[in-house]
Amino acid sequence: MTADCRWTRARIIAGLDGELAVADREAFEAHLASCPACRAAADGEKALAARVRAVGRAVRAPQALADRIRLTLAEAQADGPATEASRPGPRRRALPRRALGWTLALASAAAVLLVVGSGVFWPGSGRGLVAAMAAEHYEHSSGRAPQLLDITSADSAAIEGYLSKELGISVKLPSSAFPARRGATCCRDGKQSMGLVACFCQRRSHAVTLFIVRSEGLSLRGLEMVQRDGREFWRGSAEECRALLWKSGPVCYAVVGEFKDPADHLDLAVRTAVALEARPGQ
Amino acid sequence: MVVVISSHKDPRRAGRQSDEAVPAPGKAAASSEFEALALPHLDSLYRTALRMARNPDEAEDLVQETFMKAFRSFATFEPETNFRAWLFKILTNSYINRYRKQQVNPARTSLEDIGAFLASDEAGEAAMEPAEAPAMVEAAMDERFDQEVKHALDELPEEFRQVVVMALVEGMSYKEIAGALECPLGTVMSRLYRGRQLLRRRLGDYARAMGYRDDAAEAAK
Structure with missing residues (x-):
C-alpha cells in the first residue's frame, strides 16, 4: 500500500459522502481510477452504505402521526401564541x-x-x-x-x-x-x-x-x-x-x-x- | 348532563359536524406556513427518532413533541440557517431531555476540522480493507441482510448511531449534523467513522457467516 493509498483510504467515507474539498476530491478520484484495491474498498463501503440507507429509509412515519401533528398544530394555532412547551400532549x-x-x-x-x-x-x-x-x-x-x-x-x-x-x-x-x-x-x-x-x-x-x-x-x-x-x-x-x-x-x-x-x-x-x-x- | 345514547336519532348531525371539524382557514394560516416547511421532514425525523429511541411509540411521541416545540419557537428560527438542522436539534434535545439527563458532552474539542480528522490514524483505520470489500458488495445485495442491518444499527452505541443515521440514512451533510448536535465537525466525523467501522465489522462477520467470502487474492491485485 502506497502513501497515496493510505491518503485515499482515510478519505473514502468523506469522499463518498461528498464532503471533500475540491482539490482533495480530484486527487481522490484520480487515485481511485488508478488503484483497483482502493476502488474495491470504496465499492464495498458504497454497497454497505446503500444497503443501510435502503433499510433505514424503508421506514416511513405513520400516516396517523402526520394527521395528529396537523391537528395539534391547528389546535395550537387556535390557542394563539403559546409559551408553554412542557405539556405531554x-x-x-x-x-x-x-x-x-x-x-x-x-x-x-x-x-x-x-x-x-x-x-x-x-x-x-x-x-x-x-x-x-x-x-x-x-x-x-x-x-x-x-x-x-x-x-x-x-x-x-x-x-x-x-x-x-x-x-x-x-x-x-x-x-x-x-x-x-x-x-x-x-x-x-x-x-x-x-x-x-x-x-x-x-x-x-x-x-x-x-x-x-x-x-x-x-x-x-x-x-x-x-x-x-x-x-x-x-x-x-x-x-x-x-x-x-x-x-x-x-x-x-x-x-x-x-x-x-x-x-x-x-x-x-x-x-x-x-x-x-x-x-x-x- | 343529559346523555342520549344512539346518535341515530339525529343522523344529519354527523354530516354537519364533519364540516365544523375543519379548522377555519384564516386561523390556520401561520400553522400552515410552518407545516409546509416542517412536514416534509416528518419521515426523516421519525426514522431518526425511531433509531434513537428504538421504540415506535416513543418515536411518535418524540416527533410530535418536536413539532410542537418547533412550532412554538418558530419565531426564533433564523431563516438563513438550516431548517432541517434546526428541527433535528430540537429532536435531539427532546430526546436528551427525556431519556438522557446528562448529555455526552460533544463540544469539548473546538478546533477539530475535517482536515485534522482526515490526517489522523482514526480515519485511516475506519476505511474498509479492500479484501473485505467484495464480500460486502455481494452480501449487500442479499435481502436476508436487512434484518441484520437493522440490528446492527440498533446496537451501535448511541452517539455513533445518531450520527450514522443522520449521515447515512438521511443524507445530511456533516455541517448539518454538527448544527443539529451542536458539536464540532471533527466530532461528527470521528463518530461517523467509528460508527461505520462498528457497523461494517458486525455486518462483515454476518456476511462471512452467510457464506460470502472475502477475496484477498482478487483485491490485492
Whole structure:
C-alpha cells in the first residue's frame, strides 16, 4: 500500500459522502481510477452504505402521526401564541368550567379506554402519558389538580371489582382477550372518589369502538358504523379515532380495546352503554 | 348532563359536524406556513427518532413533541440557517431531555476540522480493507441482510448511531449534523467513522457467516 493509498483510504467515507474539498476530491478520484484495491474498498463501503440507507429509509412515519401533528398544530394555532412547551400532549382549547365531565376508563394493559365528558383520552405510549392526559383533562374539566392513583393488576376480576366499587359501574372484562399486564390510572379529587380512570397500555394499534353518546363538533368520517341493540357504535383504528377525537365535542364516549374478536369489543361497548344509562344523575 | 345514547336519532348531525371539524382557514394560516416547511421532514425525523429511541411509540411521541416545540419557537428560527438542522436539534434535545439527563458532552474539542480528522490514524483505520470489500458488495445485495442491518444499527452505541443515521440514512451533510448536535465537525466525523467501522465489522462477520467470502487474492491485485 502506497502513501497515496493510505491518503485515499482515510478519505473514502468523506469522499463518498461528498464532503471533500475540491482539490482533495480530484486527487481522490484520480487515485481511485488508478488503484483497483482502493476502488474495491470504496465499492464495498458504497454497497454497505446503500444497503443501510435502503433499510433505514424503508421506514416511513405513520400516516396517523402526520394527521395528529396537523391537528395539534391547528389546535395550537387556535390557542394563539403559546409559551408553554412542557405539556405531554397537544394543547387544547380551554373548556368551559361548567363542562364538568366525568370520565371513566376501564382498563387493561392492552387497554379498554372509556371516555365520557368534555375531553378524550386514548391509548398513549404508556401509562405515563395516559396519566398525564388524564390529569390534564381533569384539570380542564374540574379546575382542580387531581390526585392520580394507579391500580395495576393481572387479574381482570380485581379490576372489575374496583371499577364496580369506585364507579358504581358493572362491566365485565373479557379476560381471555387481554394480555397479562393490566392496569388503570384512577383520578381522584379528594372527597369525590372518582374523577376518571384511564387505561394505560403498551401499544398503539388498538381496535376502537367509539361509542357516541352525544357529540358536538365530532366528525365521524373514516369510521365504520355498527348498530347493535338500537344503538350506534363507530369503529375505526385507534389512530383514526385518536385523530378524530381531538375535535370531539363536550360529550363523547369511547371504548378502546384490543380484542381478538371484535364482537367482544362491541359487547363491552354495549354493556358500558347500558351501565352508563343506568348511572344515576346523568 | 343529559346523555342520549344512539346518535341515530339525529343522523344529519354527523354530516354537519364533519364540516365544523375543519379548522377555519384564516386561523390556520401561520400553522400552515410552518407545516409546509416542517412536514416534509416528518419521515426523516421519525426514522431518526425511531433509531434513537428504538421504540415506535416513543418515536411518535418524540416527533410530535418536536413539532410542537418547533412550532412554538418558530419565531426564533433564523431563516438563513438550516431548517432541517434546526428541527433535528430540537429532536435531539427532546430526546436528551427525556431519556438522557446528562448529555455526552460533544463540544469539548473546538478546533477539530475535517482536515485534522482526515490526517489522523482514526480515519485511516475506519476505511474498509479492500479484501473485505467484495464480500460486502455481494452480501449487500442479499435481502436476508436487512434484518441484520437493522440490528446492527440498533446496537451501535448511541452517539455513533445518531450520527450514522443522520449521515447515512438521511443524507445530511456533516455541517448539518454538527448544527443539529451542536458539536464540532471533527466530532461528527470521528463518530461517523467509528460508527461505520462498528457497523461494517458486525455486518462483515454476518456476511462471512452467510457464506460470502472475502477475496484477498482478487483485491490485492
